Amino acid sequence: MRVLATESAGVVSVKVIIPHPNESGTRKDDSGNVVPAHFVKEGSVMLNGRPLLDLQLGPSVSKDPFIQFRFAGKKGDKLALRFIDSSNQEFSSEVSVV
């Protein structure tokens, strides 16, 4: 999982990429078999130890989810991100705003 948080004029823009197949459960492979669902379904973002975002994601998010969000903040702010997929695998990252 890669996270980049940059501040400009009091607004922090955050870019998140989670390498993940994000299978919806409705796609068929080349031999016509349905590929089982396997996608990132939940996320939370903490800003300086306080909740900022709580996310629920469905099966129609693309492969390798690329998510961007914004908040009112400053350089040096600490972000802690956690995501969980439908197999309960966890992805987490802590970054400082630059």
Added chain:
Amino acid sequence: MKRRAFIERSAAIALLAFLRPADLMATWNGRNFQQVPLEKALIDVLGTKDLVRTGRITVTAPAAASDATSVPVEINSDIKGDAIYLFVEKNVTPLVFSCSLHEGALAYFSLNVKMKESSLLYAVVRENGKYYMASAQVNVSAEAC
């Protein structure tokens, strides 16, 4: 304190003590992500299908998408909202994401979306329990999902 109330409270406190941080995440609500028509999805997720169309939300997406497996969608609004949502009308599961916005978070969200076919997208922002909406049409030339 009455004995029963005391026992119930003790049980609740004991349960909280055992919760790991992972359990404290907003629990994924499968009901929100059912394979249902858009109207039913709106009622399941928002509790209403009465959305107020507004010019204060901008949905940016390509009018014609060549790759339906990854359509970039950006939602931006100056509404001081406490939640933001995206629905794709023609997808098997209309709700793409829901996100609650806590103190400091702006009503902005961007992500890449799979689209089954050409469809209207609905971006929704909640403010004081009211739901505001803007839409955009995306035409796709090949199927995804």
